Amino acid sequence: MGSRANQRTARSKLVDLEWLESNFPCMTACPVHTQAGRYVSLIAEGRYEDAYRYARTPNPFASICGRVCGHPCESACRRGQFDAPISIRALKRFVTERFGPESRNPIDVFADRPQVKRPEKVAVIGSGPAGMSAAHDLALLGYPVTIFEAAAIPGGMMHLGIPEYRLPRDVLQAQIREILELGPQLRLNMRLGRDFSLEDLRQQGFKAVLMAFGLHRSRDLNIPGNDLDGVVKGIEFLLNVNLGYRFEVGKHVVVIGGGNVAIDVARSAMREQQKLHGDAALPEKLSSSEQSVAMKEFMDVSRAALRMGARQVQLICLESRQEMPASEEEIEESLLEGIVLKPSLGPKQFLGKNGKLTGLEVIRCISVFDENKRFNPKFAPGTETVIPCDTAILAIGQTSDLSFLKPEDRLETTRQGTLKINPDTLMTTAPGIFAAGDIAFGPRLIINAVADGKKAAEEIDKYLRGSGWKPKEKFVQITVLNHHQMAEHYDEYSRLTIPALPLERRTGVAEVETGYTEAQARMEARRCLQCWINTIFEGTEANGTECILCGGCVDVCPENCLSLVPLKNFVFTDEEKERLNRERELRSLDLQHIVPDELNQVEGSVMVKDETICIRCGLCAERCPVNTITMEAFEVFEESPGVQFQEELIPRP
Secondary structure (H helix, E strand, O other): OOOOOOOOOOOOOEEOHHHHHHOOHHHHHOOOOOOHHHHHHHHHHOOHHHHHHHHHOOOOOHHHHHHHOOOHHHHHOHHHHOOOOOOHHHHHHHHHHHHOOOOOOOOOOOOOOOOOOOOOEEEEEOOOHHHHHHHHHHHHOOOOEEEEOOOOOOOOHHHHOOOOOOOOHHHHHHHHHHHHOOOOEEEOOOOEOOOEOHHHHHHOOEEEEEEOOOOOEEOOOOOOOOOOEOEEEHHHHHHHHHOOOOOOOOOEEEEEEOOHHHHHHHHHHHHHHHHHOOOOOOOOOOOHHHHHHHHHHHHHHHHHHHHOOOOEEEEEOOOOOOOOOOOHHHHHHHHHOOOEEEOOEEEEEEEEEOOEEEEEEEEEEEEEEOOOOOEEEEEOOOOOEEEEOOEEEEEOOEEOOOOOOOHHHOOOEOOOOOEOEOOOOOEEOOOOEEEOOHHHHOOOOHHHHHHHHHHHHHHHHHHHHHHHOOOOOOEEEEEEEOOOOOOOOOOOOOOOOOOEOOHHHOOOOOOOEOOOOHHHHHHHHOOOOOOOEEEEEOOOOOOOOOOOOOOHHHHHOOOOOEEEEEHHHOOOOHHHHHHHHHOOOOOOOOOOOOOHHHOOOOOOEEEEEOHHHOOOOOHHHHHOOOOOEEEEEEEEEOOOOOOOOOEEEOOOO
């Protein structure tokens, strides 16, 4: 990386924050807006403690996400357009293992926070990622928070639904303990509707309540034979396995679904066997989040079944191999472990003898969704076949249990079985009652649920403070980088495979991924394109830095993302010229010696840059003979960073 200490003289200017952040795709893709590129680059420099602070500050479950996050940041990573995205999730694990609560040297990133005490009590129902994240942020705001959890252990589906070989329980317990040390009180074995009611909470003085429990019921598959002995629901299977209860599976297991959880069940079933021997209908339309979670269930169920001793585990799903929403790495790991994938098949009926399952009749699926993307599978008559099996595990999605609802609660529900909320405030139809996570939006990935919890905390704070609430200020720091350089050979090597246990050692609860070594982590991190660094063209005649149209920057650019184009090739409408006139102060460095009204009348040239393919090499800035081009890094703070100046944000309409 280039030196940041050698900065040019600070100057005040207007900054379009939305434009700046649009150039940082991994951050904008992350539901909690983690500045992933920053901690990745800090890892490359060997600054691991600083990297951890960037990873942990916005995310109460950073250690968890380092292992089981759906990592939407990686899908957005610009490096993926060149070869493969940065392995962001694995790099997060690398730093949390050094400074997270599960490490030997844990860091409290909020140690210097001001101690604020608020009088209003807040109740959080559910200790999953949404509930615990909300409790975390509410505690930081000074609110006394009580978390009510129906199970005997906290963590929600992180504990009950994710197999231990993917998420070690000591890591989860350490993360929850860290959150509780901020002040929230945890009450276990407290089920809403059985042990307390919403009215009870009101009478106990809670001024706001957050409903943040998950969907702990499996969807039913209403086909003949679903009551046979040997037909098992995926969520119930995972709950039993992850709570340590004995659960026997047969030697020939079929997992029905289409997601990542099914494979985990299959693998867990094989491991359990090794230890022993030495009601809602399907939805019409699935959201992308629901598909992702269903995939997680599908893969988890399948891999768990293998770990419980199944001799053969077969996955059947309606989707084709190419259509499966499951992550490619999950599918490849499952195939490596011996799971047999049979895509484009739909279950028609369970077959049995003497009340016990003996097989599953399937039919070829032609298509899963109709032209409106609604769930409407079509099948090919005459393509029926039978798959012999003694256990069938259904991993076809999750649904809610709303039996706690009472008319006096004044809570309305949706046709999908979730609580009806205002999506802007997360408040339900009952004043002061909020909802987040699965019960509000349907099945969510962990990182989405964390974002829900953080938003719920902000909205509860806004609700309780009333007119006294003020949004957090944002400050932008711009750093001008002299002689910016990327890591040597950063563009020449591709993504490093995440180390994992050899196949023969993948038994019991042994964690499959072992994580990067320090050398591997730094090498992988050096691939980051540092998208928060921008190429800025702001030369002026007064400073002697006005562009001389030499074209050197165009010639030296290795990605051909710069072009000098004649002004006459552009057409500006009256509306565009009017907007440029309104933004004349902002555009003073863009429109040199030209006023907007002259744009279609005068000769000139336009420097055009394609931000999407720029690799931030800095060669254009080095080549420019008059210093028209600079490399500038930006960072957004919620507190003043204490620099010489803060940039003025452009007010958004």
